Amino acid sequence: MDKTINIWRLEDGCGGNGGKLLPEESAQTSIKGRASGGRSKLLVSDWSEDDVSEWLLEEGLEGLVDRFKANNIDGTELLSLTKETLASELHVESVGLRSKLLRKVEELKSDSVCLGIPDEFLCPITRELMKEPVIAADGYSYEKEAIESWINTKNRSSPMTNLPLLTTLLTPNHTLKMAIGRWKTSH
Known part of the structure; x- marks a missing residue:
């Protein structure tokens, strides 16, 4: 992990x-x-x-x-x-x-030039800087579009743990979005 x-x-x-x-x-x-x-x-x-x-x-x-x-x-x-x-x-x-x-x-x-981006700011699926981070049922944050696409392909398992997702409900991660915004302005 x-x-x-x-x-x-x-x-x-x-x-x-x-x-x-x-x-x-x-x-x-x-x-x-x-x-x-x-x-x-x-x-x-x-x-x-x-x-x-x-x-x-x-x-x-x-x-x-x-x-x-x-x-x-x-x-x-x-x-x-x-x-x-x-x-x-x-x-x-x-x-x-x-x-x-x-x-x-x-x-x-x-x-x-993406060197130096903190790993927690990168979507685990796309490995790109997240713009709209959301928290999935597995507790991990993903780029909204990427995890929605993952779920819509009838893949109801977590991309990180491979365990079944108990719900497909996605919660916006405002704290992470603000942290990414602060990091972008300082770099």
Whole structure:
């Protein structure tokens, strides 16, 4: 119940580990609430070149995949891209494409700036900062929309304990909402 998350990666036979499951070494590994394709993401700065390529495909920027691979662009380099480097080093001629890419990178940055958010301010379901926290019958607080969706999928068990919820009644958590508001204004 300490909310520890273990991330594992599967090494293929080429990695010298014979297909064994290995714990992820990065201490900065985190789960993002809106993980696409049902898979978890590392912090952007920890992304490999393949992760960057996959992200480009998801964002509809498949035309840049080969260029990024040829230049070995990983997560750290992706976050440091500028208009100038896109034009001069990566030879992205289209101003529209450069702008779109830079907007998407800015979105990534704002998503990953979530470092330092107290864990109790994050919804256990979405792992995002709560806007409308509510208390469920299990005593835990959730983002209202997330727990309602959880309950409406006929899943009458607690997302935290997996025990049946005695009621689907949700109570607004005003104290937590005010604490989150104070934290947001001070950060």
